[in-house]
Amino acid sequence: AQSVTQLGSHVSVSEGALVLLRCNYSSSVPPYLFWYVQYPNQGLQLLLKYTSAATLVKGINGFEAEFKKSETSFHLTKPSAHMSDAAEYFCAVSLYNQGGKLIFGQGTELSVKP
Amino acid sequence: DAGVTQSPTHLIKTRGQHVTLRCSPISGHKSVSWYQQVLGQGPQFIFQYYEKEERGRGNFPDRFSARQFPNYSSELNVNALLLGDSALYLCASSLVPEEKLFFGSGTQLSVL
Numbered sequence: 001a002q003s004v005t006q007l008g009s010h011v012s013v014s015e016g017a018l019v020l021l022r023c024n025y026s027s028s029v030p031p032y033l034f035w036y037v038q039y040p041n042q043g044l045q046l047l048l049k050y051t052s053a054a055t056l057v058k059g060i061n062g063f064e065a066e067f068k069k070s071e072t073s074f075h076l077t078k079p080s081a082h083m084s085d086a087a088e089y090f091c092a093v094s095l096y097n098q099g100g101k102l103i104f105g106q107g108t109e110l111s112v113k114p
Numbered sequence: 115d116a117g118v119t120q121s122p123t124h125l126i127k128t129r130g131q132h133v134t135l136r137c138s139p140i141s142g143h144k145s146v147s148w149y150q151q152v153l154g155q156g157p158q159f160i161f162q163y164y165e166k167e168e169r170g171r172g173n174f175p176d177r178f179s180a181r182q183f184p185n186y187s188s189e190l191n192v193n194a195l196l197l198g199d200s201a202l203y204l205c206a207s208s209l210v211p212e213e214k215l216f217f218g219s220g221t222q223l224s225v226l
Contacts, residue, residue, distance in 0.1 A: 006156075042219050043118070043204060043206075043220055044206075044217040046214065046215075092156075100215070101147070101159055102159065102215065106154075106155050107154075107156050
């Protein structure tokens, strides 16, 4: 069975500060991992995905994530937060490398203070 | 090109009623998936359809049903609505079931 746990339902950072959103996974098979962002009143947008090609994955809007098998983690980072980064972020796991049926974590709301 | 479109955007129903939500996939996409997102939680998988056949079902009661039409659009039906069915219902389309999902903006259902 596969599952995802996001540590911290709410994270607040100052503009220009490092963003770190935590995600741990559980999977009986090699996982395919994803980060999605959801802005208010909008659907989900794919930020980046891990498909076993490289452990450090770069996504859109300056975000990146590192797959660490030993820690079963896939944390999302961004060196410098921007006000426009304020949104809900979801980590997800799938059996398929492009997506397919996704199992989501509970989400982390990111607030960015001026 | 149009993205995934869902209708209606908002809906208010009372307990015990029935509701139908609609989804039009991106042109050329043959697979549609439905997710339920309760406030404060991540989306939960409900159904996936491909070529009008059900390809997957999540852990939801039989009150939830769906279908896909020859033009690949889809409907999600929920009978005997409960307060707990209040949620954002997201539709996603993909070329085939295993490929990248493109999400619509969702239908916000409120059950009073």
